[in-house]
Amino acid sequence: MSDIFGLAGTALAQRLSDTLFGRRNGQLSAAEKQGFAGLVNVSAPVKDIYRFDLLPHDASAQSTYNGTSYTHCGTVTRGDDKYTGTYNVDGNLIITHKSLLVGKFTSFNTRDIPGDPIGPVINDSHNTVAMGLDGAGRLHVFANMHGGLLRYARTVDPVPPGGPVPTNWVASGLIGPYPITDPLELKVTYPRLLRFPNGDLLLYYRDGTSGEGDNYLVDLPNGATVWQNRRMIAAGKATLENFYEFRPVIDHRGWLWIAGTWRPQGGDANTNADVHLMLSKDRGNTWQAVDGSPVAMPLVHSNTNARILSTPATNSGIINQPGMAVNPVTGNPHLFLTLAAPRNDGSGISDREIHHLWHNGTTWKIDQVTFLRNTMGLQNWPTRADGFCSEEGRVLFVYTARQTRKTNVVWMVDVTPNPDGTSGKPVEFMIADVPTGDFEFTHEDDALRDQNIYRSLLSNTNADVSNPGPAYHDLSLWRRQLIGVLSIDLSRIADVASGKVRIPHMRQFASAAVAPGTSIASTPSGASASPAGAGLPAIVVPTGMRHRKLFARLSMRGVVTGGTLYGVISEQQNGGITDTAVLPFTNTGSNATKSTPWVPLTSPPDNNLDTTVSMRVRVPTGQTATLNGATLELAVLDGPVIMP
Structure with missing residues (x-):
């Protein structure tokens, strides 16, 4: 426990840690609740090395909408207030709140919002949840969209510190009115909410379809109630393709980084090709390549100065929308993607393996990290890597590989480069030993940047709606699964890696x-x-x-x-x-x-x-x-x- 009480090493400190952080499975007596709630006025967030908070409801897992690589984000943290947005067993989007100090969950069913703008989830992995708190403290939610009408709601008033979840919400459009009529809000997919350090919110989304889409950014300045300044940042409709973003990043300097790959109309994951990366120092209004040269807007596939990796047009091995991070110590970008990796045994077989593509301040480097021997089949890939960097400069990612490795294990890999700019030796360790199926981890930006905490939802999900796979023979078996919030203090990640810290099992x-x-x-x-x-x-x-x-x-x-x-x-x-x-x-x-x-x-x-x-x-x-x-x-x- 952080020494916010000035009591480190004392019996009282251990008593507080045991009580507040669930050493007894979260069962607090009334006296404990009353006594500790008034003990101290805590303004800094309280951290434990590792905790897994189960939500008060089980989750629908008939597809991966509660956890896929383009979920951004399913949790939001401000101080000790933690919010989640997940689909329950009935497919309803439930917003929960819990204080990390001493508190119980409160919940709100978004079906109770006037007009029911979110609705019950459609059984499609694309219908993810994006949540964010603006600078004034209003909670915003985008969810349940795949090439359809914008589905968006926000709280009318700022959320109160300490909860509960507000019940006064309003449905809204972005630039256009509600009900939705704006032509750029009729075919929305992949909403992502990012927050700048000053509280400005930024929405990223695609307009169009796979193989024929344009990508946009929209601003909500701190204190504003109306979204503004919608601009196209990647164009694909004119050339019958679309740009599939890696995870966008706002780094410690407030710079915005966007990377992606391209897919032509009529293609699938085996036709993803090439990787572009650009950054903006003015909140996404002007852009440059890593070398500082300007990138004309909107980005197009034929651009050359922002292209950081050229691949074959087919069978590159890239699965769209993997992870990206920027190291707060070096300022260098790191991308975590699958690529085709030929075996060195003369068989002519290639595997789809996770690679670390990174810049050392001078040049780009690429390292193969996994050796799964999983072939190039679209059913055999590992989950897309969730990459991130700690404030100490560690470069890490999370993945699972249930088709080729132990089914239940969630792996974290440390790929921090050496101080001289050469590749470091990957160190892999377990962070959970529970069934996750096809669930993909996606960390919360606010907890990482503000508190140096890796925080992600964790559930057990089925990826293929039409075929649950050889082990599970009916989609109804995935109607109910566990879901919770996993939190790891990255300043103590060495203790987790060495096995000194208990993990969920x-x-x-x-x-x-x-x-x-x-x-x-x-x-x-x-x-x-x-x-x-x-x-x-x-x-x-x-x-x-x-x-x-x-x-x-x-x-x-x-x-x-x-x-x-x-x-x-x-x-x-x-x-x-x-x-x-x-x-x-x-x-x-x-x-x-x-x-x-x-x-x-x-x-x-x-x-x-x-x-x-x-x-x-x-x-x-x-x-x-x-x-x-x-x-x-x-x-x-x-x-x-x-x-x-």
């Missing part, structure tokens, strides 16, 4: 299995065979797990004589039964193993009631199913986890 603590050859006759319409008398497993949650975040997973092999066989995870508490997940077997002759992802249990975690988790099955009327193996597992989330 999912630990299995119970399982039960079905004997092969178990036969189950038809069940009543809509009902399930109960564990009793059917040889199906049931597990009573231990008393010590009642206040923890718990998960269940079902794996099953079975055949049915006709219709569809369903495996069901059920929870029973206080006489009520809830179906947590339903696993369908639609191919009656198949004996393949199918499984659910780890699914959060829905029973209240703090009511001191026994919860029984059981496997049930549904068999069509007049049919018989044979289970040739089934396992029900329960797991708990360990580590620096703070319950809501």
Whole structure:
């Protein structure tokens, strides 16, 4: 804990740290809340080395809209006030607030905004959330757009310090009116909100479609209530292509950096080509290349002085919209992108590997960082790297690679260059050991720049709406997943890298299995065979797990004589039964193993009631199913986890 109390090393300091930062899973007594809330007037933010704050709701994960590389940003921090914007299990955008010192979450459902401007999320990974606080303290939210009408709302008044989330919101256009009629607000995608040090907000977005789009910036000056000065910064419609931005950066000097790659009309990720980078020292009004030469606006693909990497027109390996950062110590830019990397074994095979493209003050350098041997398939790439720099000058990025590495591990990699401008040796370490699926990490600008904290949402998501993949066999299984906010104090990142700090970890603590050859006759319409008398497993949650975040997973092999066989995870508490997940077997002759992802249990975690988790099955009327193996597992989330 930061020594803001002047009590470092004392028993009271440890007591404060234990209480405020969830060493006891966030369970505060009334006396503790009252006593510590009035102990000291804290103006500086309070930091712990590592914490994972679970949100008060589970999240929809049927696509990656809660966490993809172009989410910018899903969290906003000012002092000790933290806000999040995420889609819940019903697809509604929920804004939450929590004080990092002593506080509970408050929430607001944006469906309650007059006119319902955000609406329920459309099941499309592009429908991300962009949030920001302006200089006056009003909260702005853009969300749920992919080549469609601008969806935007803001609070009428500044948010109050210490919360709660305001309930007085208004829908709005940008330059044009609301309801939306402005032609440049009819086909909006990729909204990104950035804040300059003086409180000015900057919105970045694309107008148009993939392969035919133009990119714009719009200003909201500090104290203003009307957006202004919309200008095109990259043109693609005229040449039937579009510019896919890397993560835009406002650096420690207030300079704006934008990089990107290009895709032609009718192409896909395998036709992304070339990389341009430009910077602006006057809030995006005039631009220059890294060498100082001016860049004419709008940027076009044929520009040469801002081009920092030339690639083949196809199979460059670039996946659009990866990470970028600017080192606050050196002022040099760092880009983190996938590129095609030929293997050195004479096979002629190339892999899509993460590379570090950076400028050392004199020249550009490029280093291959991962060696995943994942081929060039579009389903095998690692998640796009979330790159950032600490105020101490460490250069880092976060990624996962569930197709080619351990499924649950979230990796952070330190690629800080040597002081002489040569490439440093990458150092890779775990920052979480929980299922994340296709979730992509995207850090919050404000927490990084103002507090030297890496802060990102963390969830478990499915990327492919039409095909959940070989392990998970129905999109409905992704309706409910955990979500929370991961925060790491970067001044102590060496302690995390060395393993001195606990990280979130999912630990299995119970399982039960079905004997092969178990036969189950038809069940009543809509009902399930109960564990009793059917040889199906049931597990009573231990008393010590009642206040923890718990998960269940079902794996099953079975055949049915006709219709569809369903495996069901059920929870029973206080006489009520809830179906947590339903696993369908639609191919009656198949004996393949199918499984659910780890699914959060829905029973209240703090009511001191026994919860029984059981496997049930549904068999069509007049049919018989044979289970040739089934396992029900329960797991708990360990580590620096703070319950809501």
